Amino acid sequence: MSELQPFRTGDTPLPEIVILTHKLTREYDMGGEVVRALRGVSLQIKQNEYVAVMGPSGSGKSTLMNLIGCLDTPSAGEYWLNGQQVSDLNDDQLARIRNKEIGFVFQTFNLLPRATALHNVELPLIYAGVGARERRAQAARALESVGLGDRMAHRPNELSGGQRQRVAIARALVNRPSILLADEPTGNLDSATSAEIMQVFRDLHAQGQTIVMVTHEHDIAIHAARVVTLRDGVIASDQRQAA
Amino acid sequence: MRVFEAIRLALQTLRTQKLKSGFSLLGVFIGVASLIGAWSIVNGVNRYMTEKFAQTLFGVNTFQLRRRPMFTPNVPDSVWRAWARRPRIRFSDAEAVGAALTMPVITAWQSSENVSVFFGGKEARDIELTTASERYFDIKNLRLALGRAFTAQENRSGAPVAVLGAAVAKRLFVNRAPLEHSVRIGGIGYRVIGVVEEQGSILGFPLDRFVVVPALSPAQNLVNPPGILDAFLVKAQTEPDMRLAMDAAEGVMRSRRHLRPRQDDNFALDTSEGVQRFWAGISRILVVVLPGVVLISLVIGGIVIMNIMLMSVAERTREIGLRKSLGARRRDVLGQFLAESVAIATVGAAFGIVAGIGLTFLINAVSPLPASVSPVSVVLGVVMGAGVGVVAGVYPASRAARLDPIAALRQE
Numbered sequence: 001m002s003e004l005q006p007f008r009t010g011d012t013p014l015p016e017i018v019i020l021t022h023k024l025t026r027e028y029d030m031g032g033e034v035v036r037a038l039r040g041v042s043l044q045i046k047q048n049e050y051v052a053v054m055g056p057s058g059s060g061k062s063t064l065m066n067l068i069g070c071l072d073t074p075s076a077g078e079y080w081l082n083g084q085q086v087s088d089l090n091d092d093q094l095a096r097i098r099n100k101e102i103g104f105v106f107q108t109f110n111l112l113p114r115a116t117a118l119h120n121v122e123l124p125l126i127y128a129g130v131g132a133r134e135r136r137a138q139a140a141r142a143l144e145s146v147g148l149g150d151r152m153a154h155r156p157n158e159l160s161g162g163q164r165q166r167v168a169i170a171r172a173l174v175n176r177p178s179i180l181l182a183d184e185p186t187g188n189l190d191s192a193t194s195a196e197i198m199q200v201f202r203d204l205h206a207q208g209q210t211i212v213m214v215t216h217e218h219d220i221a222i223h224a225a226r227v228v229t230l231r232d233g234v235i236a237s238d239q240r241q242a243a
Numbered sequence: 244m245r246v247f248e249a250i251r252l253a254l255q256t257l258r259t260q261k262l263k264s265g266f267s268l269l270g271v272f273i274g275v276a277s278l279i280g281a282w283s284i285v286n287g288v289n290r291y292m293t294e295k296f297a298q299t300l301f302g303v304n305t306f307q308l309r310r311r312p313m314f315t316p317n318v319p320d321s322v323w324r325a326w327a328r329r330p331r332i333r334f335s336d337a338e339a340v341g342a343a344l345t346m347p348v349i350t351a352w353q354s355s356e357n358v359s360v361f362f363g364g365k366e367a368r369d370i371e372l373t374t375a376s377e378r379y380f381d382i383k384n385l386r387l388a389l390g391r392a393f394t395a396q397e398n399r400s401g402a403p404v405a406v407l408g409a410a411v412a413k414r415l416f417v418n419r420a421p422l423e424h425s426v427r428i429g430g431i432g433y434r435v436i437g438v439v440e441e442q443g444s445i446l447g448f449p450l451d452r453f454v455v456v457p458a459l460s461p462a463q464n465l466v467n468p469p470g471i472l473d474a475f476l477v478k479a480q481t482e483p484d485m486r487l488a489m490d491a492a493e494g495v496m497r498s499r500r501h502l503r504p505r506q507d508d509n510f511a512l513d514t515s516e517g518v519q520r521f522w523a524g525i526s527r528i529l530v531v532v533l534p535g536v537v538l539i540s541l542v543i544g545g546i547v548i549m550n551i552m553l554m555s556v557a558e559r560t561r562e563i564g565l566r567k568s569l570g571a572r573r574r575d576v577l578g579q580f581l582a583e584s585v586a587i588a589t590v591g592a593a594f595g596i597v598a599g600i601g602l603t604f605l606i607n608a609v610s611p612l613p614a615s616v617s618p619v620s621v622v623l624g625v626v627m628g629a630g631v632g633v634v635a636g637v638y639p640a641s642r643a644a645r646l647d648p649i650a651a652l653r654q655e
Contacts, residue, residue, distance in 0.1 A: 069568070
């Protein structure tokens with residue numbers, strides 16, 4: 001991390017920095033007992049980086065993921081996303097950031113079971129206020145880009161696990177977000193399908209997409225160019241590796 | 244998210260969960276159906292009372308001089324006994340009142356009693372025998388299907404001629420032509436000279452079971468003591484003329500009865516307003532009771548919908564979490580669930596309206612009650628249905644909107 005200047009409170013991040021956390025802290029009150037899930041995480045991620053966040057369970061990686069995904073707000077510290085400080089936005093403003101800047105990919109896919117693949121991909125566009133016709137066209141393009149152009153009218157239960165995850169990836173990308181945030185994206189897939197999904201990620205990265213992926217599997221993390229390891233709520237290591 | 248999107252999503256959910264939605268809209272369905280059904284009856288009877296009963300049967304701008312009023316709801320016994328002690332209306336009263344009316348009017352005598360009418364071996368029982376003067380048919384708007392009414396000449400001479408109601412003609416003559424045949428009333432033969440057009444029925448009472456004979460014909464002994472009549476009918480051309488005629492009639496009767504200024508009338512001047520007042524009394528009761536019934540079913544309907552919506556929010560927690568993670572704001576989620584609850588209630592109301600209209604036709608077909616759908620009740624049904632949806636949906640929807648996306652996504 002030598003090429004990046006250290007960030008100090010009161011600074012503004014450099015333009016090429018997509019994600020910047022500064023002394024990020026998150027504490028939970030569990031029945032009177034304070035649990036410190038994150039104890040000051042400072043991290044900078046540049047455009048078109050491919051970062052894997054690793055760590056054993058309880059290390060705080062889910063908490064970090066929720067904070068980066070704007071699903072949660074920190075107890076202390078700063079979080080800058082794309083040059084905008086989001087650590088103290090309200091609920092609806094965060095919803096807007098999630099809609100515009102972040103594409104989520106979940107371990108369990110989280111597709112609406114009764115909706116077609118096309119409608120599932122349309123969802124973020126609905127909340128972005130895109131008109132119906134434009135929405136359908138964009139969703140169709142996103143599905144084609146993950147190789148599911150012929151599966152648009154299928155419901156999730158008519159698709160294989162890999163196909164479902166690709167629908168979810170299409171949904172994550174349809175709003176052209178700044179970051180693709182993947183939480184154990186291969187956790188529910190067999191190894192062949194996992195490799196297939198990792199190839200999709202590699203292609204996206206090659207096209208310029210910034211990707212942050214939370215995983216506890218080493219053979220998945222090796223696909224990333226940079227591995228951040230958390231332990232007990234702090235960064236234990238931050239390494240670049242050859243792709 | 245636009246309103247249209249929310250509605251589309253709501254209808255989609257309704258379609259995919261038909262059974263559950265079906266149960267949840269039952270309450271509103273029953274509420275609206277009963278609203279429209281009951282309202283239709285009140286509305287129908289109202290119209291019947293004002294249009295057909297009051298105007299056609301009683302006669303427009305018509306009043307009756309009688310011993311006591313005809314339609315009297317809730318009369319105490321003491322009043323009733325006082326009425327029974329009043330002197331009756333005499334032929335001479337009718338003649339004196341008739342002579343005193345200077346405005347253009349038509350008048351008729353009328354007395355009635357239930358009798359049996361015979362022809363050949365057949366008997367028509369429980370027939371209203373009316374002894375009347377010749378203008379009775381004009382005042383009552385009775386048009387003849389066959390033959391003619393009796394003349395003033397026949398009335399004065401007390402000729403034994405009869406005009407039959409349609410039901411009597413049918414009962415006694417079946418398929419034969421009744422004219423010129425002789426029917427027996429009180430042992431005396433009456434030549435049939437006319438048959439009145441069919442009048443139908445009102446509130447279940449048949450209107451065609453009558454026979455009209457001249458007031459001075461022998462049958463007068465069957466209906467009243469000599470020289471007495473039930474009613475003197477006066478029909479004016481205009482409403483003000485009718486009022487003037489009523490004043491004149493009151494004056495004549497008071498002087499004939501030697502009433503002092505402080506004494507009340509001991510006779511009645513009945514108009515169709517009396518009938519309408521009688522009905523208004525009944526419909527007021529319905530207007531008080533009806534909203535109670537409707538309100539109860541709508542409240543139950545609302546509670547059912549609220550329950551179903553709370554279940555739906557609980558079941559779809561994960562979906563809500565997902566939608567929030569994809570950028571749904573609180574108001575988007577609120578709108579989605581509110582639209583769903585309103586859609587359930589409105590669809591229930593729509594079915595209720597259809598059922599209410601069906602009920603109205605059914606009532607018309609199988610019961611004597613006239614019913615007609617009031618447009619106001621349909622509008623009210625839609626508005627109340629949607630209103631119940633909003634009220635019942637607010638709490639579940641706001642719970643959904645406040646869900647924490649992380650916790651919601653984690654839920655299995």
